[in-house]
Amino acid sequence: MAETIFSKIIRKEIPAEIVFENETVLAFKDIKPQAPVHVLIIPKDVIPSTREIIGSNHSKLLGDLFDATNKIANDLGISKDGFRLVINCGDNGGQEVYHLHMHLLGGRKLNWPPG
């Protein structure tokens, strides 16, 4: 599967403001933040999009991603007031980087519906 810039961030070949890391998950601040808190939470495995998340093959990874999300939201102080998790998928979903990632957005009231 094709690597993206996120693989370079995982290997620490390019810098990023990392806020969480364990064996399976990395999280770092988005380079163009859309809210006071904007973190990208990614699997270390190269998975292009949520379309490749298949049944039980990925159930542990999904748990790892959500465990990380809750820890980061707590650590960054946005858990109590709430936050938004976004996964863009494919062209119509507005995905730009084809390495699965969740956007964790918080620190302000977010509008709904999205554009």
Ligand code: 5GP
């Ligand atoms: P997508 O549109 O694919 O859901 O979101 C990709 C996100 O990755 C964008 O919000 C963009 O700002 C962020 N991004 C792209 N390249 C880099 C980078 O090199 N470093 C960091 N920290 N974020 C990046």
